[in-house]
Amino acid sequence: MKRILVSLVLMTSLLASFACERRGGIGGDSNVGVIRVGYYGDLSGRTSNFGVSTKNGVMMAADEINKAGGINGRQIEILSEDDEGRPEKAATVVTKLIDQDKVIALLGEVASGNSLAAAPKAQASHVPMISPSSTNPAVTAVGDYIFRVCFIDPFQGEVMAKFAANTLKAKKAAIMQDFNAPYSRGLTEFFEASFVKLGGQIVTKQSYTQGDRDYKGQLTSIRSLNPDVIYVPGYYGEVGVIAKQAKQLGITQPLLGGDGWDAPQLWELGGDALNGDYISNHYSVEDPSPAIQKFVNDFKGRYKIVPDALAALGYDAMRVLADAIKRGGTTEGPKLRDAIAATKDFAGVTGVISINGERNAVKPAVVLKLQDGKYIYQETIKP
Amino acid sequence: MDTFVQQIINGLTVGAIYALIALGYTMVYGILRLINFAHGDVYMVGAFIGYYLAFALGFATGPSLIGLGVVLIGSMIASALVGMAIERFAYRPLRKYARMTTLITAIGVSLLIENLFVAKLGAAPRAFPQLLREQSYTLFGNAAISKSQILIFGVSVVLMLLLQWVIFKTKVGTAMRAVSFNLNSAKLMGINTNMIISFTFALGSALAAAAGVLTAQYNPQIDPLMGIITGLKAFVAAVLGGIGNIPGAVLGGLLIGIAETFVVGYGQNVGIPTTYRDAVAFAILILVLLFRPTGLLGSTVQEKV
């Protein structure tokens, strides 16, 4: 008994003393040398496609900046950690990046739940964090070091509700949400609120979860209620199949979606069944503007795939950070935070980004129509 | 009415897939008393082998029935080898130890396959090439059934009949039943039990691979983690029908499939949110086990000292 106790205490103190490795190089001049930026995301879990795609965008932006001579002559080094898509691990790797790797800023996460778990660590250590694509409003509310470069759920939900009610003249809408994803739940909530305010009616709300294999049960229920449009604010992996199974059931009404639809695989999964559907997005790959076309071509050359919205947002997040370091002339936490907060009219590939008082990006959304593997521009809806 | 018929068709489609996978669980459990946690991953491996076969053999370009047949059978054979390898290298060395040890190893094998696939291929969903020209037929007014659903029903029925024939009409099937009845007596009767166990794994894995390829025709989205939940539910189906009982596995699979679809389709009318879909399989399992611990078709066994 006593032995066990003593050995327990001993083991604990042993672990703690192992932990007591002296920190090296504290307080070195933070304005020279390599700029270390931490990236964290799901690189091996169920949502790792999002994490990997974002990382690709971040890496490409960093390499471009380095090739062009770095920021004020300093090179960027990206340190990337995998959080397996688990909130607990997200907080752990962010602690590691800040504490062990001494990163000056963090980029991540995609999923709002993981960003929410990690953001308090960044806030407490005064290390600025830019989330490329966590759209839940609560993320940046964590503190004044937390930013994002994407629009937030209320705006995107509203965009599609406006489009459905005003442009498509829809009166009845059905919703099919990914119940496990805060992203999808957020869009559903705000779409519903806006659509009802605009005089529409939500006839049914169905749910699925990521990894489901069959959606015909929900779609059959929706079919029996005969809505004008079906809002499916999910991720492309499921949405492609949902569109296909909807067509198999003879559902001809357009599906409406969000930026989660945007990925090259969407067309492989959904094919022709996607024709006539609409999505709201940050940007359009088809946009003829030279900046976007250069990004799309460079990305294709580097990774052999068309960049999705997440890659574009990762790319923009890195460039917004680089821009802030350049303007602020420093990588010290508080000053860098102020520089990021002062971002105004930054020309990103996902639109012109200005950071507002809530540390959210204010930028317009575009509505695109899906037709034969192409996204056809419909209209731009401003905040 | 047509909505109801439609939901039944939807439920049976999902159920047929569960049933095919459940057969593998039930056969292995019948012989080794082992929950082969890696079985769901064999289903995933089957789908991926089919995916690569379709591309390697040039069938990915357009629909072709021959291509579908080749991919289906090729994937079944390759997955059978995978299943045999798992048994040979992970389970056989542990057969003399307590069952819990093998169970943990099975969890380890499952994690290994999943993580290896994610590390090598990424977790992004891929689109399985469509080898069947998709078309829907309507019956009972508005109820639609697609070609891929007909394919799932057809192939599952054929495979299940084939399995029944193997088990009851062939020599190796008789040996399987003998081993399942009593492993040691079977050994004493001169049956090569190792060979029979290998064969059982091969058979179960081939059925799981068929389920993988068929489901990929119906729902082209395949990813390295697709086997986790599906495998778990298929196991529940096997227990529900009475583990070790082959018709029971089929019945259990179909029941779970229909129950799930009904929760999604009608649950909201009675106050059950559609999100309880994943919970319903487990809830049914718990209820059945409480009132009929051997499952629906399982025979009662008296435990003796």
Added chain:
Amino acid sequence: MPTLLKRILSAILILLVLFAVDSFMSAQGLFGFGAPPYYARIVMLAGINVILAVSLNLITGFTGQFSIGHAGFMAIGAYSSAYLTVYHAQVWERSLAGIVGGGVAHALIFLLAILVGGLVAAITGLIVGIPSLRLRGDYLAIVTLGFAEIIRIVILNIDKVGGATGFSVPGYTNFVWVGGFAILTVVIVYNIVHSDVGRALVSIREDELAAEAMGVNTTRYKVLSFVISSALAGVAGVLFAHYTQFLSTNDFQFIRSFEIIIMVVLGGMGSLTGAVLGAIIITVLPELLRTLGPKLESGLGYVIGAGNIPPGVHAFLGDLANYRLVIFAALLIIIMLTRPQGVLGTREFGFSWLKRAQRRPEGDLAVGSKGVPIAERKPSVIDQEKDNENR
């Protein structure tokens, strides 16, 4: 009463040690000599995992009932206590602070949260346990797995505790709580195992039918150990919730239940110190594997010269972090194949190890009645026949 005095003294001593370690681990550290937050975090999570592993060991290792739903009970403890601390505790704490002072009120409220979390988990354990413990072996495994999933899905549907987005929780946990409850858990389980109850539990593990024939009320004892185990998992959940300060159902998927089982199995089923060791290894190992690649590369570079590393090896080592979970799974299989009884088997690890030559540690005699770890034991002829007849 010298024993009582001794116990009080040792309790005070342990608390002092815990406070010392805690101040060492907190953000500023002791006179600037603090542990880096990353290591501090790993130590805290290891402590919480120790509670989980040791409590699961009671039901799995000592009673021989295979439960894979531990994450569910952890979630119940975490969410029920977080509901309390988020919606009610602040008010109570303020009014209590006026009477006993801020620090004490803070501690009392958290103690209350721990009690509530443990209690709710225990009640859930009772509800789950009574029906499902009538089932044997593998059925219990799948039913507990099912219950854990149901619990998770139910929580996901309650918007009051954050639903899918997650639930922000105030921070209360520090090392004194985690270390204290880790030690308390070990003491509780140790005392149970070394009591009449414990002997009944081990008899159930060794042969349930024989135990029943000898007059042991097997269902009652199984439910008892299941409820205690659930309550302790609930406590671990409370500590986890108020340490990470953010709850998401994604943290309670069945992969976590698997992890806890792996801790128990790795350390050795039926060994207390084994479970402690397993918990520490499973917490630390994945983190070590994160930095293994670069470390190996620099080591290799030192030996053969940094420029001489073949590009293939360089790419492999750079990729190693991605194969972290693969290595983890492979390690588990290898351990099972080479040491099926776990690292320690049913042996206990302690100072007596150093004096191994003189006498065998106490654990074997008290716990493994046959002196052979259960996993190592080959089925006897009778066992096999019984097994066969049951088919």
